[in-house]
Amino acid sequence: MTTQPVRVRIAPSPTGYFHLGGARTALYNFLFARHNGGRFILRIEDTDRTRYHPEAISDLLESLRWLGLWWDEGPEIGGEYGPYYQSDRLPLYQEYAAKLVQEGHAYRCYCSPERLASLRAEQRGQDGTAGYDRHCRFLTSKQIADYEARGIRPVIRLAVPLEGTTTFTDALRGDIVVQNSQLDDLVLLKSDGFPTYHLGVVVDDHLMAISHVIRGEEWLSSSPKHVLLYQALGWEMPVHAHLPVILDPSGKGKLSKRKKKDADGQEQLTYIHEFREEGYLPEAMVNFLALVGWSLDAEHEFFGRDELIRSFDLSRVSKSPGALSYDKLEFMNAAYIRSLGKNDLASRLLPVLKAEGIDADIDSVLAFVPHIQERLKVLTDARDWIDFAYVDEIHYDPTELLQKKLTPAQASALLSETAAAIEALPVFEEGEIEATLRALVEASGLKAREYFGSIRVAVTGKAVAPPLFGSLAILGRERSVSRLRRAVSLLQTLS
């Protein structure tokens, strides 16, 4: 029990876009490494050429960087334990597989996929153990020669002990014991010379001096197989900790990588890049993700990255699976948006607005920020709040101008009054505008909500918009006046 340097890794396989589950695992590994002054390593497990998806790697790298989870060794930066792509390490796996065969811990299997499939079909519904029937485990040398002569390319399987038990200690769940009879002779090396996940992780985790394997619970059942492999290879096994699975918001089933609709028919986001595009802040994502399966205590729930690093501890990771709460994420994102400095928010908003088709300039966005900051759940919400200021003409139903019980006559009177008052203003500035309009409300005998409601529609085209006086100031005197006048003429057509 020496103080081995902490080295953890995430080992995604490039088969699809980087999603919430992968990000959570990455975060915990990252936090664990940083907390312990260790290293965080990124290794790409690209051993399945049939499911290989090239964009997955750039998506992964981009997503990790966006979340601020920088790695110490891995793609693009290298490191002393490389290469970090498994497809560049093939000879290594082949070498260890051969060694295992030589020492009697593994054997060549010539069974065809068809035979394996029918074997499985046969076993289905039957009670007792499943898995490979070990047909090739006890082949005579003559039989082997025969298969070889027919040019069949074998796989290499681990020769699992027929009796006894295998035990390992999960850092979260304690000792886990399984009967060896429940384990089947898993494939280590495929017939194409690529390793399976099992051989790949064990060899690489050992060669890369990984001290702690922190991964999803879906790997828990294969850990005993890995124990056997470590034993066969004569290696010491790293500490293992299996994180609880993340459930679908419905609470049923593992979070799907596929698109799902929620109760409102809204598509649920699952890929990290989608959250980025939707306008979630990386700091909110990190905070939220940290809480999916981990908590410090009863009261704290807002954690900056540094606080997370300081307080993260494996012992406080939950053992039971949890459903994601998109509501909570939105709440948290809104809170983070509110906590941003004005300039910071404005500069984050600018590219988002551009992407949403609004050609805004930084000054006007900055002017809007104080008015919309506390109204945004996600950055992309900004578009609907301020787009009225970036179009030449606004469209709305003229009856909307008749807020509450206003008559067309009342409405047009108040709108032209307002236009005139605004035009006469010596300085066109928020405070002045407010003072003037409030005086008009007073004089009109109308309620503020009726009066301002009507003006809001005239000027923004919406019943819900940022605070009126600020909006008018940003819109500018000319456009404000012309929109008010246009509203008056629209009211004409109504009667």
Place this chain on the structure above:
RNA sequence: GCCGCAUUCGUCUAGUGGCCUAGGACACCUCCCUCUCAAGGAGGAGAUCAAGGGUUCGACUCCCUUAUGCGGUACCA
């Protein structure tokens, strides 16, 4: 089917034998503030701690059984 893991308000959780007539957060409801919408403030409703057995003076906390959920059972990871 078999194996494994889990099980506290709708959801995320606090809780490590007495502090619990179970605390917090999201969501929900009411009220206040208010130019709309938010934000903010004050309240409210919501959990016989999956069920049943033990152990103990005492169990949400320990043990067993059952149920349910999830995961695994591939030349996928």
